[in-house]
Amino acid sequence: MIIGVPKEIKSFENRVALTPAGAMEFTRRGHQVFVQSTAGEGSGFNDKEYISAGASILPTADEVWAKAEMIIKVKEPIQEEYARCRANQLIFTYFHFASSEELTKAMIKSDAVCLAYETVETKDRQLPLLIPMSEVAGRMAIQEGAKYLEKPVKGRGVLLGGVPGVPPGKVLVIGGGIVGTQAAKMAAGLGAMVTILDTSLTRLRYLSDVMPANVITEYSNEYNIRRLIQTHDLVVGAVLLPGAKAPKLITKDMLKLMRPGTVIVDVAVDQGGCVETTHPTTHLDPTFVVEDVVHYCVANMPGAVPFTSTLALTNATLPYALQLADKGWKKACSDNGELKLGLNVVGGKVVYKGVAEAFNLPLVSVEEVLR
Numbered sequence: 001m002i003i004g005v006p007k008e009i010k011s012f013e014n015r016v017a018l019t020p021a022g023a024m025e026f027t028r029r030g031h032q033v034f035v036q037s038t039a040g041e042g043s044g045f046n047d048k049e050y051i052s053a054g055a056s057i058l059p060t061a062d063e064v065w066a067k068a069e070m071i072i073k074v075k076e077p078i079q080e081e082y083a084r085c086r087a088n089q090l091i092f093t094y095f096h097f098a099s100s101e102e103l104t105k106a107m108i109k110s111d112a113v114c115l116a117y118e119t120v121e122t123k124d125r126q127l128p129l130l131i132p133m134s135e136v137a138g139r140m141a142i143q144e145g146a147k148y149l150e151k152p153v154k155g156r157g158v159l160l161g162g163v164p165g166v167p168p169g170k171v172l173v174i175g176g177g178i179v180g181t182q183a184a185k186m187a188a189g190l191g192a193m194v195t196i197l198d199t200s201l202t203r204l205r206y207l208s209d210v211m212p213a214n215v216i217t218e219y220s221n222e223y224n225i226r227r228l229i230q231t232h233d234l235v236v237g238a239v240l241l242p243g244a245k246a247p248k249l250i251t252k253d254m255l256k257l258m259r260p261g262t263v264i265v266d267v268a269v270d271q272g273g274c275v276e277t278t279h280p281t282t283h284l285d286p287t288f289v290v291e292d293v294v295h296y297c298v299a300n301m302p303g304a305v306p307f308t309s310t311l312a313l314t315n316a317t318l319p320y321a322l323q324l325a326d327k328g329w330k331k332a333c334s335d336n337g338e339l340k341l342g343l344n345v346v347g348g349k350v351v352y353k354g355v356a357e358a359f360n361l362p363l364v365s366v367e368e369v370l371r
Contacts, residue, residue: 005071036059072092085106135178138182172234179236204217
């Protein structure tokens with residue numbers, strides 16, 4: 001198979017979808033790999049390393065897209081890339097379709113095969129290609145939240161860890177999954193007082209067992225959220241419904257309950273956000289203020305730490321990408337139920353329920369497109 005790795009062009013996105021080590025795995029199996037020139041530089045990999053691994057370097061994105069049977073990316077195609085997608089071309093990347101009707105309709109129109117990292121799912125309901133970036137984003141949520149609590153950037157002026165004689169800051173984490181667990185762990189490590197909410201008592205019992213003493217658990221409901229946001233300095237939105245829009249757990253009217261300078265980091269922004277006032281921001285202009293509450297809503301948070309996040313992501317994606325290349329997408333998805341769940345849009349048809357429901361589109365059985 002011919003694999004293409006274009007350079008990411010989303011704002012301040014420095015990750016790359018394939019490392020030289022990954023390129024070598026493809027080429028040693030007889031596949032061809034074409035990498036756009038400088039695609040890996042933001043993550044610390046130069047063109048010579050890819051060439052040494054057996055890949056070929058092409059100067060432009062158009063050439064990479066035109067040659068490749070399978071495109072491997074990090075982020076979803078953006079508007080200038082829509083026309084490069086073609087019928088029957090496999091695109092393996094994060095799509096987060098439910099957060100963008102424009103993207104969904106563009107991919108339907110392209111007739112491409114869109115296999116989304118974020119909906120590949122194991123039998124025990126784990127999301128193996130989302131976990132590495134969720135781990136990075138969860139930890140970054142505290143790193144960024146702590147920064148934006150500083151007064152010069154309109155925060156409350158709170159040091160999360162406090163100092164002797166001064167109490168530490170308070171962090172509210174909504175959602176006890178991978179993002180929420182990592183965020184709580186980081187905040188606790190800084191010395192903050194942390195409250196983590198979830199609707200699963202099983203998950204809350206687990207978190208209560210493994211978290212340090214400065215992390216407490218509470219059941220997630222509107223009453224508790226309204227009560228807790230009044231006293232917490234940093235709120236992390238860490239809610240995920242695989243392949244579907246995130247629920248709006250903090251509404252605009254709730255912002256009036258928060259103290260001026262409170263910071264919200266909505267990690268769920270990729271899926272539409274769990275805060276009503278959320279809209280995607282960039283690393284260049286990461287925050288905005290509504291009702292004196294600072295919102296940090298960068299849609300590609302791990303892109304700010306590309307060396308770490310590229311290695312973490314490709315460790316997880318490569319085994320699946322190799323299956324797709326070795327077998328072709330139809331056989332690979334038929335043989336591997338985890339990959340099958342990654343199919344979202346195929347040949348102009350929506351085959352993932354969450355995407356169809358998000359935009360009231362017809363849903364086609366995935367079995368139909370695998371025939």
